[in-house]
Amino acid sequence: MLSRHVRFRFDEARDCHVLLAPERVIMPDPIAVAILERCDGVASVGSIADDLAAHYAAPRAAVLADCLEMLNDLAAKGMIAS
Amino acid sequence: MLMELTHRCPLKCPYCSNPLALDRARDELDTATWKRVISEAAAIGTLQGHFSGGEPMVRDDLAELVGHARAEGLYTNLITSAVLLTASRMTELAQAGLDHVQISFQGADAEVADPIAGLRNAHAKKIAAAKLVREAGLALTVNAVVHRRNLHQLPAMIELAVEAGAQRIEVAHVQYYGWALKNRAALIPTRAQLDEATIIVEAARTRLNGILTIDYVVPDYYASRPKACMGGWARRFFNITPSGKMLPCHAAETLPGLRFERVTDRSVGEIWADSPAFEVYRGTAWMAPPCQGCPRAEIDWGGCRCQALALTGDAAATDPACGLSPNHALMAALAVAESTAAIDDFAYRMIS
Ligand code: SF4
Numbered sequence A: 001m002l003s004r005h006v007r008f009r010f011d012e013a014r015d016c017h018v019l020l021a022p023e024r025v026i027m028p029d030p031i032a033v034a035i036l037e038r039c040d041g042v043a044s045v046g047s048i049a050d051d052l053a054a055h056y057a058a059p060r061a062a063v064l065a066d067c068l069e070m071l072n073d074l075a076a077k078g079m080i081a082s
Numbered sequence B: 001m002l003m004e005l006t007h008r009c010p011l012k013c014p015y016c017s018n019p020l021a022l023d024r025a026r027d028e029l030d031t032a033t034w035k036r037v038i039s040e041a042a043a044i045g046t047l048q049g050h051f052s053g054g055e056p057m058v059r060d061d062l063a064e065l066v067g068h069a070r071a072e073g074l075y076t077n078l079i080t081s082a083v084l085l086t087a088s089r090m091t092e093l094a095q096a097g098l099d100h101v102q103i104s105f106q107g108a109d110a111e112v113a114d115p116i117a118g119l120r121n122a123h124a125k126k127i128a129a130a131k132l133v134r135e136a137g138l139a140l141t142v143n144a145v146v147h148r149r150n151l152h153q154l155p156a157m158i159e160l161a162v163e164a165g166a167q168r169i170e171v172a173h174v175q176y177y178g179w180a181l182k183n184r185a186a187l188i189p190t191r192a193q194l195d196e197a198t199i200i201v202e203a204a205r206t207r208l209n210g211i212l213t214i215d216y217v218v219p220d221y222y223a224s225r226p227k228a229c230m231g232g233w234a235r236r237f238f239n240i241t242p243s244g245k246m247l248p249c250h251a252a253e254t255l256p257g258l259r260f261e262r263v264t265d266r267s268v269g270e271i272w273a274d275s276p277a278f279e280v281y282r283g284t285a286w287m288a289p290p291c292q293g294c295p296r297a298e299i300d301w302g303g304c305r306c307q308a309l310a311l312t313g314d315a316a317a318t319d320p321a322c323g324l325s326p327n328h329a330l331m332a333a334l335a336v337a338e339s340t341a342a343i344d345d346f347a348y349r350m351i352s
């Protein structure tokens, strides 16, 4: 799930989602938004990939790779906790 | 948006970024005006509200303003010396929805830190406050402002951040404007100190990957390309002073000939959109060579205007931190001369 100090919300002025942390503003692309919307602190990466693969009729392996890459990137920035 | 709620502060750091002429308590904006400012900022798409000062905790209405900013959707960050943080105020701020707390440390122990802060017992209070922040479940950044007098404690300051349970440490070399410019000769690190600090940070980043995020700001004086100051003039950032002046940067008042409008006269959105002081260095049209036409013009936006003024006398000049500036050699020479000449308190007093 997202770290306590990170907020993920829709910004009306920019018409896009934003991830907010101290000194950082990230504008995630649509794939990242779809992943983040499923990060509820309960779902595992595997189940998020299942859900996305079904929802977008995409190959699960590719979806899982995308998820892992993005989440590892955010973890390195300290923006998600396990 | 950086909100300098007040210039009042119990500390006396010699590198404070506040201007030399401080606003008085009686000239500070009232609660209702700050709330309006926050709402106007949110309406033009401001994403983050940083509560700063001086020491923002001297304002009794801090929690109320934080709550309002949260309600308006802003990410809320408290930038504090933390010496006034008590358990009850921590609870009040957490309940108001504060997202994040940033505590400045002047050194790794009281012996080094307290004389820099100019306040006895400050360091011990900060350690206690950091604990309160973590107990309240809030995220913590340790803000380590480093300079020649405390750089030898950098490894210990990184340890302090880990022990305090911080998610992040900002290792920031002093930026030389405001009071820091006045005290530059007593603060500026030597080249050897700087190189050592960079090695320490790199090693700590590897060792603490996933435990502590280390943000590192290198001093311009030894750089070859400038930083994009504030992400470019009037592009991403604005500052409201305690008395309500709206600035494109917290040091912008050092620039001569600019008139900064007040949020008591016009709205945040109006000032942002067309105030002459925001327009003057916005974009690239104002640039002269070597910035004009440079492929990096939209990357670093010509660097810092205040630094250009302080070192070249011309606010519209290329930042002398840039190797392409005709004044670059002068800047590097000055850094070497000052960092190696003034080494003790005697020199410190002569400068101030
Ligand atoms: S010349 Fe100007 S735009 Fe080019 S790198 Fe230097 S400061 Fe940046």
Ligand code: SF4
Residues within 6 Å of the ligand: B177, B229, B230, B248, B249, B250, B251, B252, B303, B304, B305, B306, B307
């Ligand atoms: S250029 Fe001036 S206004 Fe901009 S960050 Fe630097 S000091 Fe501040």
